[in-house]
Amino acid sequence: MTGDIQFDGHGRLRHLLTIEGLPRQTLVDILDTAESFISFREREIKKVPLLRGKTVVNLFFESSTRTRTTFEIAAKRLSADVINIAVSTSSTSKGETVLDTIRNLEAMHTDLFVVRHSLSGAAYLIARYLPAHVHLINAGDGAHAHPTQALLDCFTIRQLKGGFDKLSVAIVGDILHSRVARSLIHALRILGAPDIRVVAPKTLLPTAVETLGVRPYSDMEAGLNGVDVVVMLRLQRERMRGALIPSEQEYFNLFGLTPDKLAHAKPDAIVMHPGPMNRGLEIDSAIADGPQSVILPQVTNGIAVRMAVMALILGGSPADEGRRG
């Protein structure tokens, strides 16, 4: 449904709003481009002039220092100018509508908006109103989508497991409210992962979750049995109050990732987490800091993946680097 407006008339990626409906080749192009940015960490100067003169606005209606920082660093390494706007403190408090805020920033020749919003569909709504030369990356909208997180997860999996053909992945935690889970499931299916499992208490699973192409488990040991990848989700402590889960201690006993439970996965299984972690709630520190954890490589890859999405959307690629100033 939302897939169409993600491309321009020439089939080029214009916005990144959701993973759902993207062609496999688009995902592969993003991962391949990100690959080319990874070597930058070894270079003396980590900057490329690909987006010099471009204006990137981080427009965060929901605060997230971590995610804002990853996009800010990615844009600056591409030499863009970055403007950070936390909307709670801006003129929407003066009665201006969100679309007027967007139109104004666009009139200042913003080239790319990076938008986070607590409402599902907000990124799509905003993108619909943008003129052809203005772009948008969804940095998380409600419980709907978080496409760059899914891409960095897939990048990390491909980097460490070589591909998706024979892959068995378990996603564990609050599937019901998780934009991370939703986007990752779409990405893994598009990239061809044959076995995708979701592991959660029944209260935290969407109804008819099988229609997403995943197999649900409410027993963690069965869910992790023989998998190559374990993706732990962050548990919002607010869920406690809603009685959707039992006590923190009971949740940890049943669904917290411990060495005992991880032993049911393949011996070389990797453990992922989108952060920020609740140590001792959804994940034991022995795992978070252990040899199977790839949580910090995920963060590193997140910069490269966001650079790749920005570069592709704004029309350049590292190969063009020589052409510009």
Place this chain on the structure above:
Amino acid sequence: MTGDIQFDGHGRLRHLLTIEGLPRQTLVDILDTAESFISFREREIKKVPLLRGKTVVNLFFESSTRTRTTFEIAAKRLSADVINIAVSTSSTSKGETVLDTIRNLEAMHTDLFVVRHSLSGAAYLIARYLPAHVHLINAGDGAHAHPTQALLDCFTIRQLKGGFDKLSVAIVGDILHSRVARSLIHALRILGAPDIRVVAPKTLLPTAVETLGVRPYSDMEAGLNGVDVVVMLRLQRERMRGALIPSEQEYFNLFGLTPDKLAHAKPDAIVMHPGPMNRGLEIDSAIADGPQSVILPQVTNGIAVRMAVMALILGGSPADEGRRG
């Protein structure tokens, strides 16, 4: 009164504090320089190195994300380094005086301060204490002045109406408390507009407003009759409580800009608003988004005008571009 300190000994613009008392040629120079920056939006790379190595401090004692963003973008497109300081969160809360804050930032070799303050005269007070090589742009001080807004309004009028000689302009709304109105009236008079009208309920008109060189109207249809330009002001909702205006509904009925009322202006009249708009209070959405609205072009022109003021004040012009790195 304040005009003198705006120029250095060689007659060059040193600060921009107020429009009042500026020579016509200074305004024309700024508009002409802004013209040269407008074409930038078509360029692949929107950046010029005019202010490379210069430090611009946005010092906002009154919060305004929108205005701060326009100055930040303008300074970055000129390649300056920009530091944003919201003073409520700074060391004035530790008992330091405003002038000590300024002196400290100046000692860090700030080249240009962009200052917004809720007190009329604050920009002038600060400018008086700056040494010769440090500059200041007033980004709005109390009900006193907002010179860059007036300049971008005049730029937009010149762009669309060709000049000011035969111009009839109506400024509508809270004239009494508006720094935008005050600065715009001065600018239009200096540029030679023969017919400037202010339209407002009597409670929102300064006493003896005619001495500013304008004609007051409290009937909107008469005020708009035959004008080329309608400038709508933002209504501070706080005025409601002060009983200066009747209910929102009654205000909209009498002074809100609707298609019916706009029909009294010339058929090709343009509609302006400094933003942020209160849709349905001072302006109907049919007008705000209609064919006569130039509200978004104003925003675009605001970047070019602020670039022009910065470039002129800090001593360069686009023609010098070749000389520098």
Place this chain on the structure above:
Amino acid sequence: MTGDIQFDGHGRLRHLLTIEGLPRQTLVDILDTAESFISFREREIKKVPLLRGKTVVNLFFESSTRTRTTFEIAAKRLSADVINIAVSTSSTSKGETVLDTIRNLEAMHTDLFVVRHSLSGAAYLIARYLPAHVHLINAGDGAHAHPTQALLDCFTIRQLKGGFDKLSVAIVGDILHSRVARSLIHALRILGAPDIRVVAPKTLLPTAVETLGVRPYSDMEAGLNGVDVVVMLRLQRERMRGALIPSEQEYFNLFGLTPDKLAHAKPDAIVMHPGPMNRGLEIDSAIADGPQSVILPQVTNGIAVRMAVMALILGGSPADEGRRG
């Protein structure tokens, strides 16, 4: 104790956590490098490409607009990319630990952390966890250390007094709680100042303060008698409530720096203050703005000193400038 981790295996400065235990030559190298940056204020373009492509994160767990701004300006003049993070608004509020925050930022390829924290030892604790290629500058930790302030103070003294050999320095105020005093005492001793005095009410002197190599005075006239340099400390108004000092008026009478009291110092004595000042509490405006005050030159020197520390730590020096882009 903490000195060892400040150097790498080749004896190069890796972190700046504390002055205590640094070799004299390291201090001299920093002051000499800062000297080379001072001339920049006269240059048309104040920027050098020494740290181009480097990412500097200002990580402030305790808010300080002034100190954050000095590091931000210093880093930008070296062409680094700067990310400002105020941790109270970040994901530590989501339950993430401080070390997880650091690890994440480090995984994004941060090259240098500038850390301020209200707890003594925080900078040291964080530095211990950083990998070899990631650096840290302590921008103030609790009552422990503020090394760049001590260095800029020494730079200013050397600039105006020529050296430290025959120097008599009085530090006046809340010695007990002052990281500025502590770091400055260490620096002056290492650089060879023979006469260091601390002047304060007994309640604001550490017990056995003589073991730091200083002479305590609780009479200000005696303490200032014949000194070359007077360093006034900022008095935290919070101390009032704790009954550590009498009323503001009585404190000013006894320990506030006035022309009368300063007359006991050498006629060419200089007066310093780390800012922000409480005028009329610890210092009279006649002194703060008088001919012996070097408070604003301290601020200017602070930029050069911070540029020097960053340049040395990140492995370049102005002499290398030609080699890079």
